[in-house]
Amino acid sequence: MGKTQELGQDAEGRAVSLLTGHGLTLVARNYRCRGGEIDLVMRDGGHLVFVEVRYRSHAKFGGALASVDARKRQRLVHAAQHYLVRYGWRGPCRFDVVGFDPRHEGQWIRDAFAV
Numbered sequence: 820m821g822k823t824q825e826l827g828q829d830a831e832g833r834a835v836s837l838l839t840g841h842g843l844t845l846v847a848r849n850y851r852c853r854g855g856e857i858d859l860v861m862r863d864g865g866h867l868v869f870v871e872v873r874y875r876s877h878a879k880f881g882g883a884l885a886s887v888d889a890r891k892r893q894r895l896v897h898a899a900q901h902y903l904v905r906y907g908w909r910g911p912c913r914f915d916v917v918g919f920d921p922r923h924e925g926q927w928i929r930d931a932f933a934v
Contacts, residue, residue, distance in 0.1 A: 830874035855898030
């Protein structure tokens with residue numbers, strides 16, 4: 820595993836700790852399908868939460884949170900739709916983003932974007 824992958828795995832672990840500390844429950848990590856991946860799938864009460872975890876070693880270009888652009892959102896939505904069909908989830912869901920960069924250690928945006 821390369822350094823970038825190690826940093827990503829570390830950020831995902833810290834995101835799990837942050838979110839479980841706020842009462843969410845981990846359902847799955849690194850759910851992949853053709854055309855997309857979801858870093859974390861969590862439960863928040865009756866909601867299924869698809870979480871994108873971003874790590875940036877510098878805050879250039881807006882930092883970690885700003886790196887979730889329209890193309891990335893489209894890939895997340897695609898993977899989430901695949902997950903929902905595969906597991907038959909019919910309840911409410913949302914997309915959250917957790918970002919780590921030098922200025923923001925674990926910034927969590929609930930309901931980061933709508934579909």
